[in-house]
Amino acid sequence: xxxxxxxxxxxxxxxxxxSNVSLAKEPTRHVRRRLRSEGKRGGLASLLxxxxxxxxxxxxxxxxxxxxxxxxxxxxxPNSAVSQLGQGEIPGHGVGTLGAITxxxxxxxxxxxxxxxxxxxxxxxVVVLAIAATLTLxxxxxxxxxxxxxxxxAVVPLFIPVxxxxxxxxxxxxxxxxxxxxxxxxxxxxxxxxxxxxxxVVLAEVWVSLPFAVLLMRAGxxxxxxxxxxxxxxxxxxxxxxxxxxxxxxxxxxxxxxxCFTAVGVLGSFTVPYIVGPSSxxxxxxxxxxxxxxxxxxxQASVIGFTIFALAGLIGAIYAIGSRSRHVHH
Amino acid sequence: xxxxxxxxxxxxxxxxxxxxxxLGVGASASTLAQRHAATAKGVIKNPYPSSLRGSFAFYSxxxxxxxxxxxxxxxPAFHNSYPHININYVLSVHGVNxxxxxxxxxIAVKDKIPxxxxxxxxxxxxxxxxxxxxxxIPVTLKNVPxxxxxxxxxxxxxxxxxxxxxxxxxxxAYNSATVSNPPKTIGQLISWIEANPxxxxxxxxxxxxxxxxxxxxxxxxxxxxxxxxTLAFTQDTSLEAGWxxxxxxLHKLNTxxxxxxxxxxGNTQVLSLLESGAAQMATVWSDQSTAAxxxxxxxxxxxxxDLTPAFAGSPVYLGVPRYTPKNQVRxxxxxxxxxxxxxQQAKVVKVLAGFPAINVSVMTKSVKTAFSSLGESESLxxxxxxxxxxxxxxxxxxP
Numbered sequence: 001x002x003x004x005x006x007x008x009x010x011x012x013x014x015x016x017x018x019s020n021v022s023l024a025k026e027p028t029r030h031v032r033r034r035l036r037s038e039g040k041r042g043g044l045a046s047l048l049x050x051x052x053x054x055x056x057x058x059x060x061x062x063x064x065x066x067x068x069x070x071x072x073x074x075x076x077x078p079n080s081a082v083s084q085l086g087q088g089e090i091p092g093h094g095v096g097t098l099g100a101i102t103x104x105x106x107x108x109x110x111x112x113x114x115x116x117x118x119x120x121x122x123x124x125x126v127v128v129l130a131i132a133a134t135l136t137l138x139x140x141x142x143x144x145x146x147x148x149x150x151x152x153x154a155v156v157p158l159f160i161p162v163x164x165x166x167x168x169x170x171x172x173x174x175x176x177x178x179x180x181x182x183x184x185x186x187x188x189x190x191x192x193x194x195x196x197x198x199x200x201v202v203l204a205e206v207w208v209s210l211p212f213a214v215l216l217m218r219a220g221x222x223x224x225x226x227x228x229x230x231x232x233x234x235x236x237x238x239x240x241x242x243x244x245x246x247x248x249x250x251x252x253x254x255x256x257x258x259x260c261f262t263a264v265g266v267l268g269s270f271t272v273p274y275i276v277g278p279s280s281x282x283x284x285x286x287x288x289x290x291x292x293x294x295x296x297x298x299x300q301a302s303v304i305g306f307t308i309f310a311l312a313g314l315i316g317a318i319y320a321i322g323s324r325s326r327h328v329h330h
Numbered sequence: 331x332x333x334x335x336x337x338x339x340x341x342x343x344x345x346x347x348x349x350x351x352x353l354g355v356g357a358s359a360s361t362l363a364q365r366h367a368a369t370a371k372g373v374i375k376n377p378y379p380s381s382l383r384g385s386f387a388f389y390s391x392x393x394x395x396x397x398x399x400x401x402x403x404x405x406p407a408f409h410n411s412y413p414h415i416n417i418n419y420v421l422s423v424h425g426v427n428x429x430x431x432x433x434x435x436x437i438a439v440k441d442k443i444p445x446x447x448x449x450x451x452x453x454x455x456x457x458x459x460x461x462x463x464x465x466x467i468p469v470t471l472k473n474v475p476x477x478x479x480x481x482x483x484x485x486x487x488x489x490x491x492x493x494x495x496x497x498x499x500x501x502x503a504y505n506s507a508t509v510s511n512p513p514k515t516i517g518q519l520i521s522w523i524e525a526n527p528x529x530x531x532x533x534x535x536x537x538x539x540x541x542x543x544x545x546x547x548x549x550x551x552x553x554x555x556x557x558x559x560t561l562a563f564t565q566d567t568s569l570e571a572g573w574x575x576x577x578x579x580l581h582k583l584n585t586x587x588x589x590x591x592x593x594x595x596g597n598t599q600v601l602s603l604l605e606s607g608a609a610q611m612a613t614v615w616s617d618q619s620t621a622a623x624x625x626x627x628x629x630x631x632x633x634x635x636d637l638t639p640a641f642a643g644s645p646v647y648l649g650v651p652r653y654t655p656k657n658q659v660r661x662x663x664x665x666x667x668x669x670x671x672x673x674q675q676a677k678v679v680k681v682l683a684g685f686p687a688i689n690v691s692v693m694t695k696s697v698k699t700a701f702s703s704l705g706e707s708e709s710l711x712x713x714x715x716x717x718x719x720x721x722x723x724x725x726x727x728x729p
Contacts, residue, residue: 080437080440081433081434081436081437081440082433084436084440084463085432085433085436085459085463087565087715087718087719107726109725109726170599171602174608175589175603175606175608176606176607176608193589195592196589196592196593196594274595275595278592278729279534279591279592279593279725279729280725280729282725290536290721290725291722292429293428293429294536294718294721294722295536295718295719295721295722295725296429296459296715296718297718297722
């Protein structure tokens with residue numbers, strides 16, 4: 001906890017305990033005395049608050065630093081076991097080598113993989129946001145039994161393990177699956193197959209990410225004040241106008257959160273693109289696992305890892321920019 | 331008699347009885363083990379008494395059928411013969427922890443300390459890589475006498491530092507109802523694929539050995555016999571440059587294979603394509619497909635056949651890391667010796683539908699007839715490091 005928040009808390013405690021104005025007028029001496037005793041209690045609380053950070057630094061930060069060293073070609077110390085058995089390694093001296101990075105980025109197939117991953121997570125994020133917003137806003141503005149049943153169904157994928165869902169969807173959208181068989185029976189098409197394609201990956205990722213998005217949007221939608229919605233309706237606005245121009249702007253933060261969380265989840269996903277996706281181009285999660293385990297190239301796999309970090313940083317930037325509080329001009 | 335002395339007497343009688351019983355059980359177990367050893371062809375003496383005590387950890391990376399073989403068949407059978415040895419069986423499904431376990435063993439061997447595991451099996455080629463990296467204790471006829479029946483070629487691949495306990499090879503499966511004249515050589519298979527687009531499927535080589543060995547067979551068509559033999563044991567990037575012709579051919583076959591270039595993720599997905607009739611011909615593992623046929627998971631019209639030359643076969647190796655405590659090594663050697671005995675190898679055939687690690691010639695008649703249709707011929711697969719390169723180059727050049 002920062003010094004500032006401890007100060008603020010101390011002052012608040014002071015003001016709540018006593019209504020003596022003189023104390024409030026002379027905060028310095030009393031606050032300092034309070035701060036000392038508060039500080040002792042605050043010290044333990046500060047330590048507890050630091051624990052998650054310490055945990056993250058040790059179990060997340062240290063491996064990231066080691067991976068960075070591996071990527072730059074330093075194979076000694078903690079990286080010696082992994083690199084002893086690795087293949088295709090490019091050693092680095094001094095600060096390190098950018099050889100592994102250039103080797104990967106010059107590869108045409110890898111460039112295709114990056115583009116495919118970006119397209120898939122952007123589209124998945126947008127589709128999930130659209131569906132979640134539609135479901136929740138509709139239920140809020142025109143409540144009905146059917147819509148609440150649909151919302152419940154949208155949360156069901158949360159309880160189905162992703163591996164099982166992926167295999168099922170691979171069959172469902174496959175050659176002999178439901179969609180293709182129905183299309184063939186209706187005479188519409190003989191190859192309405194989404195398995196083994198990026199479209200299938202998008203559909204499956206949407207299926208997997210929808211529950212979280214619906215729950216978030218539902219929470220956001222429930223905070224919408226009736227007054228603004230009723231006022232708009234009384235002024236003669238239609239359903240779509242109320243939703244898009246009155247309700248949605250108030251839900252900007254929730255929309256940004258839903259989009260960014262979905263995008264980051266899809267960016268790092270492995271199971272869905274591995275089972276449902278195509279052999280080429282690959283999503284970066286699958287490519288990283290293949291490069292590390294199957295091609296036995298840990299250094300190149302760490303390049304892929306840092307590419308994923310960079311893309312996640314981009315999504316983080318979108319989140320940071322999008323959730324900035326705007327000043328309301330009267 | 332007074333109650334207290336009655337209690338003492340009863341206690342004495344019960345304990346004498348139980349000691350006699352356990353000794354009797356132990357005695358009968360050891361005679362059972364000896365009888366097993368005696369009925370093996372060539373009468374290999376078992377140097378491990380059933381009174382051995384202790385426990386060790388066994389890491390096993392494999393599919394669910396392999397886990398079932400260990401947990402439901404082989405380990406309980408071992409416990410019957412050696413009741414005082416406990417095996418701590420650690421499973422990693424599909425070998426997802428193979429690479430990390432291998433790294434852990436490598437660190438331990440470098441520091442000259444026990445790695446925590448006394449026996450390793452991998453679903454990927456991790457054990458072969460480790461064996462060729464001098465991480466394992468050599469397998470000798472002295473400490474595993476039953477290994478005399480294992481063919482020398484399979485031991486040479488791992489420089490005698492590991493021992494196989496089962497095998498499987500890749501065969502061609504086809505639906506005899508729709509395919510009247512199956513191909514007999516690799517060349518004929520490629521012509522068949524081009525003439526029948528969308529009917530043949532093979533899995534991504536990174537995901538399953540059935541696809542990997544098909545790719546190897548196509549690549550080997552354009553390499554000399556000596557090059558193929560070298561690549562079976564060592565990595566040689568100059569020889570790997572000769573893959574370009576084969577990779578170009580596989581790239582051309584993209585439009586003719588299932589789905590216009592859709593490569594299923596692994597072995598079981600290919601089997602399910604055959605099951606649903608989406609594919610009419612595919613390369614599959616002999617043990618998985620035989621077991622699936624028995625269970626009715628493949629159409630009964632499915633037939634399994636070898637090509638000439640046969641696809642590669644892969645023995646599955648077990649290795650003992652260096653610096654494992656000596657008492658545990660003795661227990662593990664007793665286990666390995668037990669697994670390689672004829673009755674246990676017969677179970678590998680019957681339960682897993684796999685190939686035994688030992689020569690079929692020393693097995694019983696019923697086992698020999700089970701192999702008459704598939705035969706014993708198989709090619710040598712690429713060495714572990716070469717296999718990794720092949721998967722990487724395939725991913726670049728083919729899909």
